[in-house]
Amino acid sequence: GAGVSQSPSNKVTEKGKDVELRCDPISGHTALYWYRQSLGQGLEFLIYFQGNSAPDKSGLPSDRFSAERTGGSVSTLTIQRTQQEDSAVYLCASSLPGTSGGVLPTDTQYFGPGTRLTVL
Amino acid sequence: QKEVEQNSGPLSVPEGAIASLNCTYSDRGSQSFFWYRQYSGKSPELIMSIYSNGDKEDGRFTAQLNKASQYVSLLIRDSQPSDSATYLCAVRANDYKLSFGAGTTVTVRA
Numbered sequence: 539g540a541g542v543s544q545s546p547s548n549k550v551t552e553k554g555k556d557v558e559l560r561c562d563p564i565s566g567h568t569a570l571y572w573y574r575q576s577l578g579q580g581l582e583f584l585i586y587f588q589g590n591s592a593p594d595k596s597g598l599p600s601d602r603f604s605a606e607r608t609g610g611s612v613s614t615l616t617i618q619r620t621q622q623e624d625s626a627v628y629l630c631a632s633s634l635p636g637t638s639g640g641v642l643p644t645d646t647q648y649f650g651p652g653t654r655l656t657v658l
Numbered sequence: 659q660k661e662v663e664q665n666s667g668p669l670s671v672p673e674g675a676i677a678s679l680n681c682t683y684s685d686r687g688s689q690s691f692f693w694y695r696q697y698s699g700k701s702p703e704l705i706m707s708i709y710s711n712g713d714k715e716d717g718r719f720t721a722q723l724n725k726a727s728q729y730v731s732l733l734i735r736d737s738q739p740s741d742s743a744t745y746l747c748a749v750r751a752n753d754y755k756l757s758f759g760a761g762t763t764v765t766v767r768a
Binding site: 569571573578579580581582583586588594597629646647648649650651652 | 662700701702703704707746748754755756757758759760761
């Protein structure tokens with residue numbers, strides 16, 4: 539079946555502009571994550587959505603970053619007034635809900651291909 | 659101290675040899691441990707997960723976990739050129755967040 543999709547695959551923008559990155563999770567996956575990967579670094583957690591629960595925004599690096607998830611499916615990560623240090627690959631992942639029916643998702647996170655953001 | 663640390667690499671091994679990757683973590687309450695493989699320019703893909711102390715084998719891959727030492731490793735036997743990639747160690751405590759190491763780049767020489 540279809541995996542996680544992200545768009546655009548590449549985005550080049552000028553410092554100070556706003557950008558929107560899109561993630562389409564695997565159908566039926568209620569958990570959705572955004573990560574950021576800077577060159578040569580591991581993945582940095584940004585935000586987590588689980589069903590209709592309030593998102594965990596604790597990883598967002600500044601108030602210029604925001605994300606929403608409409609209808610429990612597609613998510614958009616918005617970066618306002620971009621800075622050069624925002625340049626990175628932004629990865630989205632999704633996973634199934636917890637088998638207990640509770641809040642925690644099952645373990646396997648499936649990653650999308652990422653959006654490479656370059657801020658000039 | 660970083661939450662998850664990996665041997666920095668890069669690691670170069672000849673084809674057919676064993677590649678050994680190490681990872682340590684700081685949160686003693688961590689419950690789930692994962693190894694992801696990431697080819698250059700691609701997204702990470704899960705290759706192993708381990709939850710209990712000991713070894714877990716899957717094909718040419720063996721994950722080893724020692725919670726007392728806060729250590730998890732990945733062995734790749736009979737390394738192939740197609741194993742050349744960056745391997746990311748990820749650890750989860752008792753919530754949904756994964757903490758990733760910076761990765762170890764492995765190159766398998768033909």
